Amino acid sequence: MERNYSSLILAQAVHEISRLPGIGEKTALRLALHILKKDVAQARALGNAIIHLKENIKMCGICHNISDSETCTVCSNSERDHSIICIVENTRDVMAIENTGQYKGVYHVLGGIISPMEGVGPADLMIDSLLERINSDKVKEVIFALPTTMEGDTTNFYLYKKLAHFNVEISTLARGVAIGEDLEYTDEITLGRSLVNRIKFAQS
Amino acid sequence: MERNYSSLILAQAVHEISRLPGIGEKTALRLALHILKKDVAQARALGNAIIHLKENIKMCGICHNISDSETCTVCSNSERDHSIICIVENTRDVMAIENTGQYKGVYHVLGGIISPMEGVGPADLMIDSLLERINSDKVKEVIFALPTTMEGDTTNFYLYKKLAHFNVEISTLARGVAIGEDLEYTDEITLGRSLVNRIKFAQS
Numbered sequence: 001m002e003r004n005y006s007s008l009i010l011a012q013a014v015h016e017i018s019r020l021p022g023i024g025e026k027t028a029l030r031l032a033l034h035i036l037k038k039d040v041a042q043a044r045a046l047g048n049a050i051i052h053l054k055e056n057i058k059m060c061g062i063c064h065n066i067s068d069s070e071t072c073t074v075c076s077n078s079e080r081d082h083s084i085i086c087i088v089e090n091t092r093d094v095m096a097i098e099n100t101g102q103y104k105g106v107y108h109v110l111g112g113i114i115s116p117m118e119g120v121g122p123a124d125l126m127i128d129s130l131l132e133r134i135n136s137d138k139v140k141e142v143i144f145a146l147p148t149t150m151e152g153d154t155t156n157f158y159l160y161k162k163l164a165h166f167n168v169e170i171s172t173l174a175r176g177v178a179i180g181e182d183l184e185y186t187d188e189i190t191l192g193r194s195l196v197n198r199i200k201f202a203q204s
Numbered sequence: 205m206e207r208n209y210s211s212l213i214l215a216q217a218v219h220e221i222s223r224l225p226g227i228g229e230k231t232a233l234r235l236a237l238h239i240l241k242k243d244v245a246q247a248r249a250l251g252n253a254i255i256h257l258k259e260n261i262k263m264c265g266i267c268h269n270i271s272d273s274e275t276c277t278v279c280s281n282s283e284r285d286h287s288i289i290c291i292v293e294n295t296r297d298v299m300a301i302e303n304t305g306q307y308k309g310v311y312h313v314l315g316g317i318i319s320p321m322e323g324v325g326p327a328d329l330m331i332d333s334l335l336e337r338i339n340s341d342k343v344k345e346v347i348f349a350l351p352t353t354m355e356g357d358t359t360n361f362y363l364y365k366k367l368a369h370f371n372v373e374i375s376t377l378a379r380g381v382a383i384g385e386d387l388e389y390t391d392e393i394t395l396g397r398s399l400v401n402r403i404k405f406a407q408s
Contacts, residue, residue, distance in 0.1 A: 004302040006264075006295065007272045013257040016250040020235050031224050033295065035258055036270070043258030046220040047251040053217040054239055054247030060210075066240070068211045091210065091237065098208040 010036075062133070064109040064126045066091045074098075074106055081105045083140040085133065087159065089113050089152075093145060105143070108133065113146055113155040122158055130159075134166050144172040214240075266337070268313040268330045270295045278302075278310055285309045287344040289337065291363065293317050293356075297349060309347070312337065317350055317359040326362055334363075338370050348376040 005011035010032060018028035035043050059065070060072035067073070074080055074094075084105030088094055089112060097103050110125045133139065142163060146152040156172070163170055176194030177186050186194075209215035214236060222232035239247050263269070264276035271277070278284055278298075288309030292298055293316060301307050314329045337343065346367060350356040360376070367374055380398030381390050390398075 004299055006276055006278070006298060006302075007261055007270045009257055009261050009272055010270055013253040016253040019246070019250070021238050022231070022234075027226070029296070030226075032257060034225050035254060036261060038258075040258050042223070044255050046223070047253075047255035049217040049220040049251075050239060050254070051248050051251035053213055053236060054242075054244050057211055057213050057240060066211045066214055068213055072210055074210070092233070094210060095208055098210075 063107045064111060064129070065094050065107055079104075083138055084143065085130075085139055085141070086143040086145050087130065088145050089147060097145065105141075110146075110155070113149075113151045114158060115151045115154075125155075127159070127162065131162060131166075134163065134168060139166075139168050141169040141171060144170065148175060267311045268315060268333070269298050269311055283308075287342055288347065289334075289343055289345070290347040290349050291334065292349050293351060301349065309345075314350075314359070317353075317355045318362055319355045319358075329359075331363070331366065335366060335370075338367065338372060343370075343372055345373040345375060348374065352379065 005014070013032045013035075014025060014028045017023060017031055018025045020028075023031070035046070056068075058067050058070060060067040060075055061070050062075040063072060065072050065074070069076075075082075081104050085108050086097065086103065086105055087108050087110060088097070089110055091109060094107050094109060097107075108126065108130050110127065110130075112120050112125055114120060114122055114125070134142065144156050144159065146155050160170060174197065175190060176197065177183065177191060183191065209218070217236045217239075218229060218232045221227060221235055222229045224232075227235070239250070260272075262271050262274060264271040264279055265274050266279040267276060269276045269278065273280075285308050289312050290301065290307065290309055291312050291314060292301070293314055295313060298311050298313060301311075312330065312334050314331070314334075316324050316329055318324060318326055318329070338346065346363075348360050348363065350359050364374060378401065379394060380401065381387060381395060387395065
């Protein structure tokens with residue numbers, strides 16, 4: 001429904017805000033009226049942060065993760081283990097793994113996964129630069145951390161074939177019953193896989 | 205939880221977006237990554253619309269509704285009936301009534317309702333300017349369209365007392381069973397009131 005805005009400026013702001021995903025016109029209006037209530041400094045901070053975000057953010061030249069500089073903080077950190085590369089779909093996956101605090105290697109962000117349905121082929125992903133990295137750097141291990149979907153498996157398979165020529169170890173994230181999860185509520189595929197890949201106790 | 209952003213620019217944008225009501229850090233990140241995917245023009249349009257909104261929007265000097273100019277389009281429209289003033293709480297109520305296309309009078313936006321719990325007293329609302337309007341203009345009727353809450357009723361009562369000195373008709377929105385609504389699902393107070401205020405068929 002076309003609403004009757006008393007102000008074109010308001011209508012314009014609502015229009016722009018409602019173009020964001022998951023935000024309808026009603027929510028956009030609520031947000032716009034909220035911004036109107038707050039002081040000018042906050043509106044400027046928000047508006048400029050959005051413009052700044054798009055204008056000034058870079059992609060790391062090595063791992064293609066979002067970065068403030070030409071080389072991201074992970075790739076430029078000499079304390080990280082540059083011989084292990086974890087392959088992920090996007091920035092969010094890097095954040096998820098970084099938040100665990102358990103990984104000391106570096107990343108490679110593909111920027112998507114192979115999806116014929118959405119017209120994404122290997123050429124659209126950052127695969128060439130990955131092969132170059134493995135070729136030139138002293139890479140010992142590559143960890144696949146792509147989603148367990150048909151697209152993720154396709155991408156895994158494609159990369160696996162490509163990496164077969166290199167002398168690197170290939171591993172993938174362990175899949176299994178989540179910690180704290182009831183067996184009763186675990187899906188059959190995950191439970192089945194966690195049985196097949198069961199971990200033996202070390203005999204003392 | 206403090207997330208590990210690979211970019212300070214991204215962290216800043218997420219921080220600003222997550223200050224909006226109803227938007228948490230996860231949603232803010234999703235929106236920021238969406239903005240990153242779109243072109244620069246769209247990010248600039250959004251950012252500038254937000255800044256523009258706060259910097260350039262005005263309040264109508266007469267009815268205090270949001271407006272692009274000193275006098276809003278309703279108050280400056282000579283085809284509207286300036287002898288009827290509808291009193292509403294905020295801009296959203298004006299939009300709701302305008303969307304019906306049934307009202308040809310003008311408005312007065314109080315900017316809130318009397319709420320001792322939230323520390324809002326009559327002095328915080330646009331009541332003085334309402335009395336001035338009624339005093340100086342040729343106002344015949346005032347329609348109360350405030351919410352049917354304790355705060356709304358308190359405000360109605362306060363205004364009713366204030367308007368008693370003026371020679372104006374006072375009316376309020378009809379409350380009753382909504383069109384298309386089942387009696388079974390109508391709350392008792394609304395159904396009771398719609399019985400008391402029943403409308404008689406005109407006898408032919």
